[in-house]
Amino acid sequence: DFGDPHLDRLVQDTLDRNRDLLAAAARVDAAAAQARIAGADLYPQIGAGINATRGKNNFIGLPIPGGEGQVLSVTSQSFGASLNLSWEVDLWGRLRAQKNTAASQALASVADFAGARLSLAGQTAKAWFAVLEAHQQTELARSTLDSRRISRQRIERRYLLGTRPALELRVARTQEAAAEASLAFRAQQLDLALRQLDLLASRYPDAELEVALGGGALPPPPPTLPAGLPSELVTRRPDLVAAELRLSAAGFDVKRARASLYPRLTLTGSAGTLSAEIDDLLDDDLSVWSLAGGLLQPIFQGGRLRGGVELSEAFYREIAEGYVQQVLRAFGDVEVALAADRFLRQRERALDEAARQSIASETLAQNRYDAGLQDYLSYLEAQRNSFLAQSELLSARRQRLDARIDLYLALGGDYLNSTQTLASR
Numbered sequence: 001d002f003g004d005p006h007l008d009r010l011v012q013d014t015l016d017r018n019r020d021l022l023a024a025a026a027r028v029d030a031a032a033a034q035a036r037i038a039g040a041d042l043y044p045q046i047g048a049g050i051n052a053t054r055g056k057n058n059f060i061g062l063p064i065p066g067g068e069g070q071v072l073s074v075t076s077q078s079f080g081a082s083l084n085l086s087w088e089v090d091l092w093g094r095l096r097a098q099k100n101t102a103a104s105q106a107l108a109s110v111a112d113f114a115g116a117r118l119s120l121a122g123q124t125a126k127a128w129f130a131v132l133e134a135h136q137q138t139e140l141a142r143s144t145l146d147s148r149r150i151s152r153q154r155i156e157r158r159y160l161l162g163t164r165p166a167l168e169l170r171v172a173r174t175q176e177a178a179a180e181a182s183l184a185f186r187a188q189q190l191d192l193a194l195r196q197l198d199l200l201a202s203r204y205p206d207a208e209l210e211v212a213l214g215g216g217a218l219p220p221p222p223p224t225l226p227a228g229l230p231s232e233l234v235t236r237r238p239d240l241v242a243a244e245l246r247l248s249a250a251g252f253d254v255k256r257a258r259a260s261l262y263p264r265l266t267l268t269g270s271a272g273t274l275s276a277e278i279d280d281l282l283d284d285d286l287s288v289w290s291l292a293g294g295l296l297q298p299i300f301q302g303g304r305l306r307g308g309v310e311l312s313e314a315f316y317r318e319i320a321e322g323y324v325q326q327v328l329r330a331f332g333d334v335e336v337a338l339a340a341d342r343f344l345r346q347r348e349r350a351l352d353e354a355a356r357q358s359i360a361s362e363t364l365a366q367n368r369y370d371a372g373l374q375d376y377l378s379y380l381e382a383q384r385n386s387f388l389a390q391s392e393l394l395s396a397r398r399q400r401l402d403a404r405i406d407l408y409l410a411l412g413g414d415y416l417n418s419t420q421t422l423a424s425r
Contacts, residue, residue, distance in 0.1 A: 001222065001404075002219045002222070002401070007124075007125060010124060010201070013201055014121075014124045014201040015120060015121065017201050017203065018201065019202045020120075021117065021120055024112065024113045027109055027112070027113070028113050030109075031102075031106040031108075031109035032109075034106065035102040035103045035106040038099050039098075041095045041098065041099075042090060042095045043087075044085055044086070044087040045086045045087065046083070046084070047083075048082070048083050049082050052077070052080075053078050054077040055075070056073055084268075086266065087266070088264060088266045091263070092259040093255065093259055097255040100249075101253045104246070104248045104252060105245070108245035109242075111239070111241040112238065112239075112242050114238040114241075115237075115239050118238060118413070122405045122406075123200060124197070124201075125401075127196050127197045130196070130398065131194055132218045133218060133395065133398040134192075134193045135190055137190075137394055138186040138187055138189075140186075140387070140390055141179065141183040141185075144179050144183075145176070145179040145180055147179075147383065148178075148179040149179075151172055151175070151176075152169075152172040152176045155168050156169055171380065172376075175380060218397050218401065221345070221397065221400055221401075222400075222404045225338065225407075231331070233412065233413075234327075234330050234331060234410070236413050237330055237410075237412035240412075243322070243323045244323065247323050250312070253316070254309070254316050257305075257311070260305050260309075261305055261306070261309070330410065333409075334407070334411060336410075340403040340406065341400070341403050341404065341407060344399055344403050348393070348396045348397060348400055351392050351393040352393055354393075355389040355390045357389075358382070358386040358390070359390070361382050361386065362383055362386040364382075365378060365381075365382035365383075
């Protein structure tokens with residue numbers, strides 16, 4: 001939306017490289033794995049096994065003919081193969097509620113990841129605009145220093161000719177030194193902004209961005225916001241989507257806790273073969289099997305199960321109240337961003353006019369001073385006002401760009417595309 005191809009590439013590079021975002025992606029994978037684990041209890045559990053035993057029995061006291069002093073013994077061995085199955089019948093929906101709880105939590109992690117991407121893109125754009133403003137502020141400070149140096153040189157020549165007093169020369173030298181200090185400060189701010197951009201993209205701080213910066217300037221102001229933005233735009237916000245999913249997960253957890261009060265029906269079975277020879281393990285004539293079922297009804301557990309129900313219900317109420325507050329906060333963010341856009345637009349317009357008038361005033365004051373019609377202090381005041389007005393205008397333009405990013409974050413995306421959904425992101 002800002003028409004800056006370099007910013008587009010920078011945002012994409014940051015999304016690809018940022019370590020915090022990669023960690024968030026790993027949390028999504030972990031949540032998905034936990035959801036699969038939680039849903040595994042709905043299905044039969046099947047396992048296979050092979051075992052072998054070998055033993056020796058001694059019959060003490062039974063004589064062996066012809067074997068004086070020896071003990072009668074028998075050595076035996078057996079081999080077995082089995083297929084075991086266990087399954088809990090989900091009579092009351094406890095296992096399904098457990099699965100749905102984990103699935104909702106996993107989807108909430110996906111929404112958290114989408115929110116992290118959106119936030120990181122916003123931070124990157126703001127950091128880039130900070131770099132552009134710092135670059136322009138540095139150039140403004142450099143041009144101001146050049147102007148102050150030229151003024152000091154002119155006054156110095158006139159002072160040597162005896163046409164200007166020493167006070168003007170000292171003031172001129174003071175202003176030149178102050179402009180030099182201002183340039184150093186702006187250069188430091190530019191360096192800090194560049195390093196911040198590097199760190200967002202998880203790059204080792206270097207000078208590549210400064211080379212790519214060139215003569216970059218802040219993009220033009222974004223278009224005026226249309227009236228009557230639909231409130232449904234806010235529902236795209238990833239944090240609200242995540243909060244809604246966690247509320248859903250808490251509801252499923254209440255159902256799971258309540259179902260834990262009811263009986264559980266479990267079925268177990270096994271089938272296999274048992275033989276003294278390993279070659280006979282696949283012989284149907286030697287097969288063995290068993291089948292069992294059980295119904296377990298909790299009777300007394302010291303209030304543990306009912307306490308679990310009350311805990312889940314209390315947690316659900318907490319999540320519900322937090323969700324309502326989060327929705328209100330989201331609409332508040334939108335209102336603040338809309339108001340900021342309006343006020344900053346007015347401020348930028350006024351500062352733009354002030355900057356144009358101050359530049360014209362500086363030019364007029366310089367001409368009058370060179371013609372001997374105005375004193376140096378008046379010319380100096382015009383210079384200072386021009387510098388401050390231009391500097392404030394640059395800051396106002398960046399603040400307005402930042403405010404538009406804040407609006408995008410508050411709406412969960414671009415207001416021009418109201419059909420954008422979390423899934424498409």
